[in-house]
Amino acid sequence: MRQHILDNPISYYAIFSSVRYLPTRLCHWLGKLVALIVYAFSRKDRDGLASNLSLALRRPPADPFIRKTIRQIFKNYGHYMVDFFLMPQLPPHKIRRFFAEFKGEEILQSALANGKGVILLTAHLGNWEFGSMFLRFRNYPLNVVALAHNTYSTNALINRLRANKAVNVIEVDRSSFSGIEILSCLRNNEIVAMIGDRDFFGSGRPIDFFGKKVSFPVGPVVLAMKSGAALIPAFVLRQSDGRYFGVLEEAVPFLLEGDRDDVIEKNLGKTARVFEKYIRSYPDQWYCPHPITGRTP
Template structure:
């Protein structure tokens, strides 16, 4: 019975996802964004476990400087941003190129061009910030070869539908597992001077590097630094920021991370993983309502 129940849940999730995507595709971009906002407000009220986790995480970080009302406002805005982003990415995939550029301005493109000029590829370090879902598409629109490293969804049908959407958004996907194949493909992408996009704000298991995030112990991925050390590819922090008008965005490209070299690979990884974690923290500090507080970033 358990297996049958799981199959029913998986089928329902995949069917629901397909219906939602087809509905959104009938909308123009601004309408999709507006509907995403409405779903976000509804989700904040109805998805209690994620609301409570978001408020708990926010309190751990900001309790001494923000009131409970302010924390609730941030959490509610985060839900709106998250749902807006999902709706927007479906509508964005079918926009004419000129409109795609109008909705997403790039700040710091010259830094990316200079880094790619080295011929070693670029490791684009980003986070679940703003509408990160269309970051890769906007870069691809400028003519860059873009690859995103992702974890495969457990539900195969939902994953296939997500992969179809990624293809429509015109960037390549590299799956984290199997690890050997993932590493080989990632190295190949950098060798071919691609932009390899890695999300650096996800909770890691025992293999992760010990860091502090907002002063709280956490684990972070060694991947961005390990790849940079192995290939010489620069690490460029990039973040999608939702503008005050709520429907346009700015893709901010920072200068390459200045890596510390001590002569010890293990020490270099530890120091530089903390460095990139600090960069992510600085953006979350500046735009707290645009980062996904509802995931389990810390050990406890």
């Protein structure tokens, strides 16, 4: 199960209730305030972020820019949490005000025209949950692959909010059943959104990531190779005006011939290069407090 600094039922239900009754600006202010309080008491998370940002930005962990970026990460996450719980409770015309442009939609349309489905692969960067809103506004069939949260009540709330956005949630575990469901969606020429920058189950492959060997999950790449689906890197990022924009990269050009393990590793490396580019461009929206150098087998 996944864990992060606010992943508990009390925090989630408090935010869910607050955004329903309080003005949005006040909620954003409170979200950032709570995030800064968490920042002050979360040394382990600060140290993990410093280690990761040091690798990504090639600066010492104690560099003033690194420390400033870490503080902004917490503030951005507080803002994101408020929006995540607020938007599903709003009518569609109000939700649209939160979004700016959607770059690269023609890439998605071209991939779907091949009839083999699409895997949208993202990282713990920006506001990945909001990608579903961009797509559902345009009536794309969407499935989201998600890991269960720490408690049943938290998981039920999060999945209820996702369902409100007309998204089919596929919960993954160590069994093969989720993979079967994902392949079924792809064969129906649907979109499957996945996060591919963290190996939660310890079954990934070590690849070069910011100059270190880091274990990446092989599932997205293997499923794309097996199904023939296009694997498109996708991100939702927040602008300086507070609105969100979506961006799709060109489908990753996969190698398909050669030793299977070698091909998988090389294809994983291609996805990692895209992640590196966006993380370096938006370091204050990279929500990864777990040291990536500790994610090798």
